[in-house]
Amino acid sequence: MTSWPLLSIVIWLPIAGAVAVLALGSERAALGKQVALAVSVLTFVLSVPLYTGFDTTIAGLQFIERVPWIERFQAYYYLGVDGISLPLVLLTTFLTPIVVIAGWQVIKLRPAQYFASFLLLEGLMIGVFAAADALLFYIFWEAMLVPMFIIIGIWGGPRRVYATVKFFLYTFLGSVFMLVALIYMYLEAGTYEIAAFHMLPLGMTAQTLIFIAFLLAFAVKVPMVPVHTWLPDAHVEAPTGGSVILAAILLKMGGYGFVRFSLPIAPDASQSLAWLMIGLSLVAVVYISLVALVQRDMKKLIAYSSIAHMGFVTLGFFVIFGIVARSQATDGALLALQGGMVQMISHGLVSGALFLCVGVLYDRLHSREIAAYGGVVNTMPKFAAFAVLFAFANVGLPGTSGFVGEFFVILASFQADFWIAFLAATILVLGAAYTLWLVKRVIFGDVANDGVASLQDIGGREFFMLAVLAVGVLLLGVWPAPLTDVMSPTLGALLDHVLQSKL
Amino acid sequence: MDLTAAAPEVFLALAICGLLLVDVFLRDDQRRVTYYLSIVALIGAAATSAYYMPETSIVAFDGSFVADPAGTVLKMVAYLTVAVVFLYSRDYLEASGLMKGEFFLLSLFGLLGIMVLVSAHNLLTLYLGLELLALSQYALVAFNRESRISAESAMKYFVLGAIASGTLLYGISLLYGLTGTLELPALAAQFTAPGGVGVATLLALAFVLVGVAFKFGAVPFHMWLPDVYHGAPTPVTLYLGSVSKVAAFALAWRILVEALGPLHDSWRDMLIVLCVLSLAIGNVVAIVQPNLKRMLAYSTISHVGFIFMGFIAGTEEGVEAAMYYTVVYVLMAAAAFGMIILLSRKGFEAENLDDFKGLNARSPWFALVMLMIMFSMAGVPPFVGFYAKLVVLGAVLDVGLTWLAAVGVLFAVVGAFYYIRVVWYMYFAEATDTAPLFPGGDMKLVLSANALALLVLGVFPGGLLDLCARVL
Numbered sequence: 001m002t003s004w005p006l007l008s009i010v011i012w013l014p015i016a017g018a019v020a021v022l023a024l025g026s027e028r029a030a031l032g033k034q035v036a037l038a039v040s041v042l043t044f045v046l047s048v049p050l051y052t053g054f055d056t057t058i059a060g061l062q063f064i065e066r067v068p069w070i071e072r073f074q075a076y077y078y079l080g081v082d083g084i085s086l087p088l089v090l091l092t093t094f095l096t097p098i099v100v101i102a103g104w105q106v107i108k109l110r111p112a113q114y115f116a117s118f119l120l121l122e123g124l125m126i127g128v129f130a131a132a133d134a135l136l137f138y139i140f141w142e143a144m145l146v147p148m149f150i151i152i153g154i155w156g157g158p159r160r161v162y163a164t165v166k167f168f169l170y171t172f173l174g175s176v177f178m179l180v181a182l183i184y185m186y187l188e189a190g191t192y193e194i195a196a197f198h199m200l201p202l203g204m205t206a207q208t209l210i211f212i213a214f215l216l217a218f219a220v221k222v223p224m225v226p227v228h229t230w231l232p233d234a235h236v237e238a239p240t241g242g243s244v245i246l247a248a249i250l251l252k253m254g255g256y257g258f259v260r261f262s263l264p265i266a267p268d269a270s271q272s273l274a275w276l277m278i279g280l281s282l283v284a285v286v287y288i289s290l291v292a293l294v295q296r297d298m299k300k301l302i303a304y305s306s307i308a309h310m311g312f313v314t315l316g317f318f319v320i321f322g323i324v325a326r327s328q329a330t331d332g333a334l335l336a337l338q339g340g341m342v343q344m345i346s347h348g349l350v351s352g353a354l355f356l357c358v359g360v361l362y363d364r365l366h367s368r369e370i371a372a373y374g375g376v377v378n379t380m381p382k383f384a385a386f387a388v389l390f391a392f393a394n395v396g397l398p399g400t401s402g403f404v405g406e407f408f409v410i411l412a413s414f415q416a417d418f419w420i421a422f423l424a425a426t427i428l429v430l431g432a433a434y435t436l437w438l439v440k441r442v443i444f445g446d447v448a449n450d451g452v453a454s455l456q457d458i459g460g461r462e463f464f465m466l467a468v469l470a471v472g473v474l475l476l477g478v479w480p481a482p483l484t485d486v487m488s489p490t491l492g493a494l495l496d497h498v499l500q501s502k503l
Numbered sequence: 504m505d506l507t508a509a510a511p512e513v514f515l516a517l518a519i520c521g522l523l524l525v526d527v528f529l530r531d532d533q534r535r536v537t538y539y540l541s542i543v544a545l546i547g548a549a550a551t552s553a554y555y556m557p558e559t560s561i562v563a564f565d566g567s568f569v570a571d572p573a574g575t576v577l578k579m580v581a582y583l584t585v586a587v588v589f590l591y592s593r594d595y596l597e598a599s600g601l602m603k604g605e606f607f608l609l610s611l612f613g614l615l616g617i618m619v620l621v622s623a624h625n626l627l628t629l630y631l632g633l634e635l636l637a638l639s640q641y642a643l644v645a646f647n648r649e650s651r652i653s654a655e656s657a658m659k660y661f662v663l664g665a666i667a668s669g670t671l672l673y674g675i676s677l678l679y680g681l682t683g684t685l686e687l688p689a690l691a692a693q694f695t696a697p698g699g700v701g702v703a704t705l706l707a708l709a710f711v712l713v714g715v716a717f718k719f720g721a722v723p724f725h726m727w728l729p730d731v732y733h734g735a736p737t738p739v740t741l742y743l744g745s746v747s748k749v750a751a752f753a754l755a756w757r758i759l760v761e762a763l764g765p766l767h768d769s770w771r772d773m774l775i776v777l778c779v780l781s782l783a784i785g786n787v788v789a790i791v792q793p794n795l796k797r798m799l800a801y802s803t804i805s806h807v808g809f810i811f812m813g814f815i816a817g818t819e820e821g822v823e824a825a826m827y828y829t830v831v832y833v834l835m836a837a838a839a840f841g842m843i844i845l846l847s848r849k850g851f852e853a854e855n856l857d858d859f860k861g862l863n864a865r866s867p868w869f870a871l872v873m874l875m876i877m878f879s880m881a882g883v884p885p886f887v888g889f890y891a892k893l894v895v896l897g898a899v900l901d902v903g904l905t906w907l908a909a910v911g912v913l914f915a916v917v918g919a920f921y922y923i924r925v926v927w928y929m930y931f932a933e934a935t936d937t938a939p940l941f942p943g944g945d946m947k948l949v950l951s952a953n954a955l956a957l958l959v960l961g962v963f964p965g966g967l968l969d970l971c972a973r974v975l
Contacts, residue, residue: 025867070965072972113867139884146878149923153931154863161931165923172883172919176912183897184905209905 005065007079007130010047010093014039015123018116029111033104036115040097040122047093054086056485059493061132069136074191078133083490084259084341085129087483088252091348092129094472095248096122098465099241102356105461106240106363107155114155117147118241125249129256134182135192138175141253145171148242148250155239163230163237170230174220178261181213185265198264201502207269214262215273221254222310225283235303236368240359243299247306248352252344255313259337259494263317267498270318277318282423284311289430293437298358298368301438302351305394308427309347315424316340316409320495322416330495332415337491338484339408345483346393346401346476353390353469357383360462361442365451370441374448379455384443386458386466391439393473395432401476508563508570511552511578512618518544519611526604534602538593541607542586545614549582562624566686569624572974573756573826577621577749580830584746584837585614590949591841592738598849601736605646610742613639617746621753626675626685629757633671633718636750637664640743644735656734663717663727671714677707678762687762694765705769711758712773719751719807720800722780729792732800737847737854740796741840744803745833752810752829759814760822767817774815775907781808782914789921796854798921799839802880805918806832809895812911816898819975824894827971831891831960838876838953845869845940845950853936859925861934869940869947870929872954879957881922882915887960890968 017039024032054062061080069077081089099118107114124147127140145168152164182192184206189196202210220227231251235243263270270277285308292304317340320333360383361376362368377384393400396407406427413421447453458466476483506513522544526537552575560571589607596602613636620632641664645657679685681703682693694704713724720728732740759770785805792798810832813825846853846862853859863870879886892915896908940947960967 070968072965072968110863113863139889142884142889146874146883149926150930153927161927164931165920165927168923169916169920173913173916176916177909179893180896180900180905180908180912183893183900183908187897187901 006046006050007063007081007126008065010043010050010089011079011123011127011130013043013046013123014096014119014126018119018123021112021116021119024112026110026112032112033100033115036119037097037100037104039119040093040100043122044093044097047090050081050086051090051486054081054486056083057489059083059489064132066132069133073135073186075135076133076193077136078193079130079136080132081130083487084256084494086486087341087345088129088249088256089126091252091345092122092125092249095244095348095352098352098356098468099244101461101465102244102359103239103241106359110154113150114239114241117151118245121147121151121245125245125253128253132194133192134186134194134197137194138179138182142172142175144250148246151242152234152238155242156237158237159233160237163233166230167234170220170227174217174227177213178217181210185210194260197261198497200265202266204268204272204503207266207502208273211262211266211269211273214257214266218254218257218262219280221257222251222314223254223307224280224311224314225288225307228284228288228307231307232300232303235306235355236297236299240355240362243355243359244352247302247355248348251306251310252348255310255317255340255344258314258317259341263498264494266502268501268503270498271321274318274321277314278322278420281311281315281318282420284308285315285427286423286430289427289434292434293430295434296370298361298370298438298442299355300368301370301434302354302358305354305431305434306347306351308431309343309351309394312343312406312409312424312427313340313347315413315420316343316405319409319413319416319420320498322420323412324499326417327415330499332412333499334488334492334495335408336412337495338487339405339412341405341487341491342401342408342476342480342483343405346405346473349469349472349476350390350393350400350402353386353466353473354394356465356469357387357390360458360466364455367451370438372449373442373452375443375445375452376455377443378447379452380457382463383458383466386470387443388439389470390473391435393477394435396428399474399477401473401480403477404480505563507555508557508561509568509622510555511548512615512622514551515544515548515611515615515618518547519608519615522604522611523608526608529604531602534604535593537604537607538589541589541611544611545582545586545589549579552578552582567625567628568622570622574621574753576970576974577753577826578618580833581614581617581621581746581749584749584833585610585742587837587841587949587953588738588742588746591741591837591844591946594946595738595844595847599736601647601738603646606643606738609639609643609646613643613742614746617750617753620750620757623757624687626678626687626690626758626762629754630668630672630675633750633754634668636747637668640747643739643742644731646739647736650734650736652734653736656731660727660731667714667717667724670710670717674707674710674712674714677703677710681707687757690762691764694763700766700769704766708763708766708770709773711763712770712777715751715755715758716777718754719810720804721777721807721811722784722804725781725784725804728804729797729800732796732803733794733854737796737840737844737852741837741844744799744840745837748803748829748833748836751807752826755814756822756826760817764817771815771817774811778808778811778815778907779910781805781811782911786914786918786921789918792921793856794854795843795856795859795925798856799836802918802921803836805914806880808914809892809911812895812899812907815904815907816895816902818898818902820894820901821898823971823975824898826975827894827968828891830967830971831887834953834956834960835876835880835888838872838950838957839880841946841950841953842869842873842876845946848938856925856928858936860928860932860936862929864934865937866940868951872951873929874926875954875957877922877925879961881919883919885958885961887957887964887967889961890964894968
């Protein structure tokens with residue numbers, strides 16, 4: 001362990017960078033862009049020691065920073081990462097430079113504010129994952145809405161105002177009830193420390209109410225059916241970078257919330273309501289996949305695909321109770337949790353990459369309609385290769401990261417109930433259907449129109465960002481051990497904790 | 504007779520008298536002298552308060568007056584806010600031909616009323632301070648003689664305000680009849696005595712509460728508030744919306760907590776009704792207001808609902824929370840009305856939401872300032888408005904009123920809509936008004952500092968929270 005406050009640095013460096021970019025203003029936007037890129041790359045470089053210095057044998061928090069912050073509330077500026085949050089922090093620092101690169105030439109309107117918003121967002125997102133104090137967590141969680149609101153609203157599509165207001169109100173509505181639950185637990189525990197919340201003895205009624213309050217907050221973020229309707233709107237209207245961040249990281253906060261708060265704080269309520277969570281997850285997987293099948297808008301299709309894939313995450317997290325009840329062993333349950341986590345990381349990379357691909361096409365023809373394309377492979381062969389690779393990863397083809405998480409979850413689900421696993425496995429069929437059909441209509445076939453005929457293949461900038469993601473997707477696909485090793489001790493400890501009744 | 508307990512009040516009263524004399528001899532183009540002297544008077548009053556800062560409660564003048572730490576803090580907030588009001592208003596008043604000594608003098612008289620009210624230890628002193636403030640405000644609202652709408656709203660304010668004062672006074676007289684005393688602790692002692700709460704006591708309580716609710720503008724006694732905010736000249740709206748909230752808090756604190764605290768069980772349910780109605784009506788009606796001053800008026804009503812939550816809890820933490828909320832609200836309201844003044848100019852009031860369209864293109868910095876104000880009012884962290892909501896919610900949850908907290912956050916979400924609509928107009932809409940912002944550098948500087956304070960107090964909320972906890 002180093003003595004540097006690494007977590008603070010990776011949180012505040014981007015925020016300071018955002019202020020700097022904003023101060024440079026739109027007149028010196030070219031410089032601002034370079035500052036933004038430099039800061040985001042530097043943040044990524046600085047986050048690497050978090051991984052290399054991480055002790056994969058410990059379940060608890062590492063890189064702890066803890067100073068008193070609001071003494072009246074016993075609230076601490078308390079940061080730390082464990083096996084659950086570290087991969088998500090790294091995902092954030094990894095994707096932000098790519099997002100900055102993606103907006104490099106495309107953003108003409110108020111570029112300084114654009115890049116500043118993303119840097120700000122990066123710092124706040126890392127803060128969400130690194131906060132070990134519930135109040136600090138909530139501050140980061142809510143503060144994130146501000147830059148995201150601006151990003152969708154200024155640089156989004158034609159219906160951006162509708163989409164961003166809907167996004168804001170949905171997420172705000174979800175999180176205020178979480179705030180009430182957090183205050184309640186603070187009054188019980190006398191501190192905002194999340195670890196103390198985990199140990200808090202709570203009756204069944206309290207647990208159920210707390211679980212529901214958290215469910216509102218996290219289900220909106222994941223998003224789960226039936227509160228998912230903001231997502232397609234927000235995705236379609238957001239600029240490419242916004243969609244990438246939304247799909248790759250913001251949605252993960254919902255899943256992160258379930259493992260960080262819902263499961264350990266309200267284990268008995270989680271167990272008794274697991275049927276609801278599994279049911280909603282399966283609805284997401286089956287029904288939303290069918291919805292994705294009929295979309296005409298590429299971004300909307302990928303947005304629905306995101307909801308379906310996130311259904312796998314929540315399925316993995318809540319199927320554990322069924323597995324333990326059936327098999328009396330925790331191996332399968334651990335596999336399910338791991339599957340959910342790997343799925344989050346993998347989906348972050350894959351969906352981000354897919355949105356970037358759509359962005360590449362959109363920048364050229366300014367249309368997201370599937371019907372406006374056809375035969376892109378003829379004019380953009382390099383791009384087509386990447387797009388097909390990411391499509392396969394989305395389908396869950398072995399060898400890509402998409403396979404690992406889905407396989408884990410389905411395998412584990414068999415130990416709970418055959419039909420759960422059966423329904424979950426339909427994603428392999430339905431996912432293949434909508435993804436490959438999309439590829440067929442957009443990429444393959446004859447050149448559909450003059451627009452496609454005039455397409456230029458991707459340049460160095462676009463090639464770089466897609467290639468980086470492709471490496472990540474393949475690497476995790478063939479060799480997920482670096483990821484699962486980091487997670488295993490924490491998830492094991494979590495599982496032990498969750499399986500102990502608080503009643 | 505020892506006057507030190509009331510030293511700040513005495514100083515300010517003398518300063519106002521001096522100002523009155525000086526102002527008579529000034530020509531209209533020398534009116535800035537009044538402005539500067541007013542600021543000096545405020546600084547002097549603040550210095551006096553600081554010098555005579557009481558360590559504990561000092562009761563003076565036969566139990567009719569008290570100097571205590573909490574009162575001093577509230578007075579300090581009032582001085583600061585009045586100074587900010589003057590600063591924001593100066594350029595606007597000069598541009599619209601309203602630069603008259605009366606504005607400053609009446610505002611200072613109102614401030615004196617607030618100070619007397621804050622330090623009241625006897626219901627009559629309290630009433631005296633309240634009326635001094637109210638009369639100054641009636642006159643302030645009407646102070647633009649040319650404007651019919653100002654005159655109309657002043658008339659409304661005066662008639663309704665007089666009724667409310669009468670109601671309050673009637674309640675006070677009932678209390679006197681019941682207990683034979685007007686001193687706050689003596690009243691509390693009377694009601695602590697065993698024996699149920701009689702009908703007459705409840706009646707007195709209801710009358711007093713109506714008076715308090717009117718001064719706050721709580722639903723259903725809120726009808727005057729939007730009209731007065733809308734009709735008054737913007738600097739006066741700024742004064743009403745910010746400074747007078749300190750008075751409203753002090754009124755509720757002195758009467759409900761210090762005098763009638765033992766009757767908490769009796770007035771709590773009445774206050775809950777007022778609170779829920781204020782949250783609901785304030786937030787829902789604000790959504791349909793195209794006029795920003797009216798929108799902020801309804802937003803005030805909803806914030807009053809949150810301030811009441813602290814009193815409803817009735818605990819020490821609850822009153823602290825209410826005080827913290829009030830101070831934070833005063834800061835936010837001052838900045839919000841300051842933004843309206845900033846965008847206004849001669850012959851043009853930037854009071855409609857549409858006037859904020861495209862502000863990001865005109866001035867990115869002041870769009871950001873308004874963004875901070877709006878998100879703070881909506882209660883989004885890391886701005887200070889979030890902590891205000893956090894402490895009042897914590898207070899009601901602590902006494903087991905979970906449902907009230909749930910209602911509160913639900914309406915906070917409703918309220919978020921009209922705040923973020925302002926942000927959307929500024930950032931996502933095309934400008935309809937492209938004139939450059941007019942006022943001088945010092946106003947811009949103070950307004951920026953005011954908004955940044957919302958952020959800084961949000962990131963480091965400990966100091967102000969501790970202060971409120973320590974003095975109460």
